[in-house]
Amino acid sequence: MKAIEIHSLKKIFGDKSVLDNLTLDVEKGEVFGLLGPNGAGKTTMIRTVLTLLKPTAGRVIVWGHDVASHPREVRQVLGYVPQEKAVDRFLTGREHLLLVADLYHLTKSDAQNRIGTVLELVDLADRADEVVNNYSGGMKKKLDIACGLIPDPKILVLDEPTLGLDVESRIRIWDYIRQLQRGGLTILMTTNYLDEADQLCSRIAILDRGRLAALGSPEGLKKGLGGDRVTVQFSPEDDRLEKLAGSLKQELPFISDVKVSAEDHALEIRVASNEEALAPLIQSIHKHGKPILAIQYSRPTLEDVFVTYTGHKIKEDSALL
Amino acid sequence: MNKLIQETTALTMRSVRRLARERISMAFGLIQPMLFWLILFGNLFQKTAQIPGFQAPNYITFLTAGVVVMTVLNSGLSGGVDLLFDKESGFLERLLSAPISRNSLIFSRFIFVMAITSVQILIILLVAYLLFGVYPHSGLLGLGFIMLVGLFFGLGLIAISLTLAFAIKGHGNFFALMGFLTLPLIFLSTALVPLQAMPGWMAFVAEFNPMTYAVEAVREVIIGGWFWGDMLKILVILLVFDAVSIGLSSRVFHRQVG
Numbered sequence: 001m002k003a004i005e006i007h008s009l010k011k012i013f014g015d016k017s018v019l020d021n022l023t024l025d026v027e028k029g030e031v032f033g034l035l036g037p038n039g040a041g042k043t044t045m046i047r048t049v050l051t052l053l054k055p056t057a058g059r060v061i062v063w064g065h066d067v068a069s070h071p072r073e074v075r076q077v078l079g080y081v082p083q084e085k086a087v088d089r090f091l092t093g094r095e096h097l098l099l100v101a102d103l104y105h106l107t108k109s110d111a112q113n114r115i116g117t118v119l120e121l122v123d124l125a126d127r128a129d130e131v132v133n134n135y136s137g138g139m140k141k142k143l144d145i146a147c148g149l150i151p152d153p154k155i156l157v158l159d160e161p162t163l164g165l166d167v168e169s170r171i172r173i174w175d176y177i178r179q180l181q182r183g184g185l186t187i188l189m190t191t192n193y194l195d196e197a198d199q200l201c202s203r204i205a206i207l208d209r210g211r212l213a214a215l216g217s218p219e220g221l222k223k224g225l226g227g228d229r230v231t232v233q234f235s236p237e238d239d240r241l242e243k244l245a246g247s248l249k250q251e252l253p254f255i256s257d258v259k260v261s262a263e264d265h266a267l268e269i270r271v272a273s274n275e276e277a278l279a280p281l282i283q284s285i286h287k288h289g290k291p292i293l294a295i296q297y298s299r300p301t302l303e304d305v306f307v308t309y310t311g312h313k314i315k316e317d318s319a320l321l
Numbered sequence: 322m323n324k325l326i327q328e329t330t331a332l333t334m335r336s337v338r339r340l341a342r343e344r345i346s347m348a349f350g351l352i353q354p355m356l357f358w359l360i361l362f363g364n365l366f367q368k369t370a371q372i373p374g375f376q377a378p379n380y381i382t383f384l385t386a387g388v389v390v391m392t393v394l395n396s397g398l399s400g401g402v403d404l405l406f407d408k409e410s411g412f413l414e415r416l417l418s419a420p421i422s423r424n425s426l427i428f429s430r431f432i433f434v435m436a437i438t439s440v441q442i443l444i445i446l447l448v449a450y451l452l453f454g455v456y457p458h459s460g461l462l463g464l465g466f467i468m469l470v471g472l473f474f475g476l477g478l479i480a481i482s483l484t485l486a487f488a489i490k491g492h493g494n495f496f497a498l499m500g501f502l503t504l505p506l507i508f509l510s511t512a513l514v515p516l517q518a519m520p521g522w523m524a525f526v527a528e529f530n531p532m533t534y535a536v537e538a539v540r541e542v543i544i545g546g547w548f549w550g551d552m553l554k555i556l557v558i559l560l561v562f563d564a565v566s567i568g569l570s571s572r573v574f575h576r577q578v579g
Contacts, residue, residue, distance in 0.1 A: 050418045075420035084411035090339040102331030103419035105324050131342065147415065 001064055003028045003155055003186040004049060009058035011044050011210075018044045020210040022058070026155075026188055031181050033201035034190040035306070040207040042190040043083070046159055049188065050080055063154050076104075079153030083160045083190075085140040089133040093124055093143050096132070097150055104151035111150075118146045122176065138169030145176060156180065158189040162196060174200060194302040204302075208310040222300045225308055226256045226270050230281060233266040233294040241267060244288055251284055252277075265293075325428075328421045332429035336403065340437075351441060354395070355448050358388045362513070363453075372518045377544055381453045385446070386540035387512030390532060392441050393471045394506060397478025398499055400434040401486030405495055408486065427483065427574065434479050435472055442471050458545030466552065467539050473559035474535040480566035484573045511536050531562040 004026035011019040019041045026032040034042045047053040048060055051071035059066060065073040087096060094115065101111035119125040122142040132140060141161070148156055161177070162170040177200050181187060191197050197204050198218045206214040214221055234241065245258040245267055254277050259268040271277035278297065285292060307313055340347055363381045370380045377383035404426070407413040416426065446464070449455040457463035482499075489495045507513065509523060510532040516524045527533045538555040541548060 050414075052414065052417055072420050075418060078418065080415060080418040082411040082414045086411035086415045088335070088339065088410075088412060090342045091335065095335075095338060099331050099335055100415075100419070102327050103416065103421050105327055105420075151419075 001028075002026060002061075003030075003063060004032075004188065005059075005061040006045075006049075007059045007061075009045070009048065009060060010056045011041075011048060011053065012056045018210050019048075022207075022210075022212055024205055024212060024215060026186065027203075028186050029181070029184055030202040031177065031187040031189065031200050033197040033204040034188070034207060035192065035194070035197050035204050035302075036190075036207035036213075036310075037192060039209075041210040042192075042207055043159060044210075045207070046157055046188070046190055049074075050078060050157060051075055076151075077154040079148035079151055079156045081144050081148040081156070081158045081161060083163060085137065085144055087132045087135075087140050087143055090131060092129050092131055093119070093135070093146075094128040096143060096147055097128075100147045100150045106151070114150050114152060118149045121149070121179070122146045123172075138165055138172070141165060141169065141173065145173070149180075153185070155186045155188060158187065160190055160192070162191070162193065170196075194306065198302045206306060206309050213309040214305065218302055218305075221305045222302065225300045225304060227272045227300075228270070228277075229298050229300060229304070230269045230271055230277070231266055231296040231298075232269065232281075232285065232292055233264065233296075234290055235293050236265050238265060238290055241265065244285070244290060247288065248281070248284060252280060255281075325422050325425055328425035329428045329432070332416075332425060333433050336429065336433040339403075350396075351444060354388050354392045354441070354445060358391060359384065359445070359449060360452070366513070369514060369518070372515070375515060375518075377540070381449070382455045382544065383515075383540065384513070385449045385453075385455045386536050386543050388449075389442050389445055389467065389471065389539050390474065390510075390536045391507055391512055392445060393438055393475045393535070394478060394503065394532060396434055396438040396441060397475040398482050398503060400430055400475075400479035401482035401484070402492075402495075404430065404483060405486040405489075405492050409492060423574065427570075430483060431476065431479055435475055438471055438475050439468055442468060455543065457543045459542040463542035466542050470535050470538045470555070470559065473556060473563060474531065477531070477559070477563040477566035480563070480570035484566070484570040487573050487577045506530065506532055511540075531559060534558045 002025045006022055006024050009019050009022040010017070022041075022045065034045060036042050044053065048055055048067065049062060051067045051074050054068060059068070061067075062074045063077040065077070067074050091099070097115045097118065098111060101114060106114060115128075116125075119128050122145055124139065124142055124146060127135070127139065132143065135143065145158075145161070148158070158177070162173050165173065174196070177187060177189070181202075189201070201218060203215070203217050204221070205212055216224065241260045241262070245260050248267075248269070249255055249258050254272045255269055256272065257270040260266075261268060269281065271281070282292065282295070303313070359381070363384045366384075367380045369375070370377065370383065375383070404413065407416065417423075446457070446467070457467065459466070485495060485498060489498065509526045510530045511527060512532065516527060516533075519527060534555045538552060541551065
């Protein structure tokens with residue numbers, strides 16, 4: 001059994017299709033990341049898994065239970081950490097956890113035990129009896145995560161867990177996620193921070209306008225782009241870069257692709273491996289009598305993966321919304 | 322069943338804990354009806370009692386019933402506010418993602434708001450007695466009946482408030498609509514003046530306002546009468562009002578939260 005199975009999931013709001021034929025599985029014990037800009041359908045997918053939205057078509061099975069026909073069983077195995085810091089500023093941290101424990105029908109003694117464990121994990125034990133109004137943004141997020149962990153869920157769902165947090169809090173939260181994964185918890189998270197996905201996720205799905213654009217491990221996806229990238233920049237007087245691109249491709253077998261960027265007067269070259277590629281490449285360009293202005297060598301990043309599969313960048317400003 | 326009780330208790334306790342920490346807003350909520358309506362309005366409009374056909378001994382006695390029911394109106398119509406803010410803060414998502422009966426969200430609101438409203442009614446009656454010597458002439462039974470009318474009227478109002486909290490986008494719109502609804506409901510009822518003193522069309526509209534019935538019922542037991550037939554009729558009217566509002570509310574609610 002998979003932790004989550006999604007078969008041909010469709011969601012339409014009015015006449016707007018938000019999820020289009022989405023099929024994917026989340027394995028038990030993995031940290032699965034949903035990546036995409038705002039409006040890609042991440043939150044809609046998460047809300048469907050959480051039984052907060054009904055699928056228009058298709059099936060979603062969570063821990064063996066269908067979200068449409070057995071929502072209560074599904075809710076029982078999930079812990080949820082919403083995107084907003086969903087806390088009540090008039091309650092103390094401990095009162096939040098007690099409330100959640102009652103909503104999951106824990107007995108008094110189980111509740112006490114879980115609350116102790118969870119407060120320990122997120123380092124809030126000494127501030128637990130303070131009203132949340134006094135908490136910093138990072139502490140509120142920690143409490144949020146603690147609430148998600150109270151029911152001792154099979155799957156923890158995190159919606160943008162580090163959105164709007166300072167660097168230190170982000171790193172703390174990354175630590176918790178790693179720690180939880182080592183403990184065997186399955187985690188489904190959304191993010192539009194590529195570095196976060198790269199650091200934490202065993203596998204990621206890139207969503208673009210409601211479709212699954214790519215699926216795989218961060219490493220696998222990066223390798224799948226066909227090697228490293230060399231960007232060679234020429235002086236603006238050098239036109240006819242297309243011709244050079246064509247010749248290079250013919251002459252050097254380790255080149256898998258060459259793109260001409262006219263406005264930058266540059267060539268973007270994909271090569272199998274830099275150790276063997278760089279020297280012959282420079283020699284070859286030199287032979288064609290083109291002076292090199294600058295040369296840059298890089299390994300593919302998740303950003304490159306994203307651009308390749310969606311045709312556009314993950315907008316930096318969308319992360320601020 | 323045990324689960325439902327556990328959930329409902331936990332959600333109700335949340336409201337109680339909040340209230341205990343929002344003392345200022347609690348104090349104003351209690352003082353406002355007394356200061357504004359009972360004392361200022363009551364004194365300002367004393368001469369209303371001289372209108373021919375006016376049945377109460379003085380205007381304050383007449384107005385006390387109005388103030389009681391207006392307080393029910395205000396508390397009831399703001400019964401959905403907390404839910405509205407939960408919706409906006411994302412807290413509602415957390416509640417709804419838990420394996421709880423959706424009804425416990427509604428029940429906990431009813432219990433909490435009605436408990437608060439009952440305390441408010443008791444305090445208003447106490448102040449009316451201490452300051453103006455107004456008390457229900459029908460005794461303890463009458464007092465119990467006033468609480469019952471408050472409960473029946475309040476139930477439907479909370480349901481309306483919850484419906485709007487779910488259906489309306491943004492708390493700005495919600496409060497605008499509440500402000501728009503509240504005063505006409507008060508003026509088109511017998512809370513402040515008797516039917517006989519109203520212009521014809523207003524008196525006509527007031528007869529369809531459930532608030533009129535709640536006010537008349539409370540007023541009768543305060544002034545002294547015990548008219549079983551009237552009381553029963555009024556309770557039935559209020560129950561119909563409850564049934565309609567709750568029916569509407571549960572449709573909107575279940576469409577929103579599944």
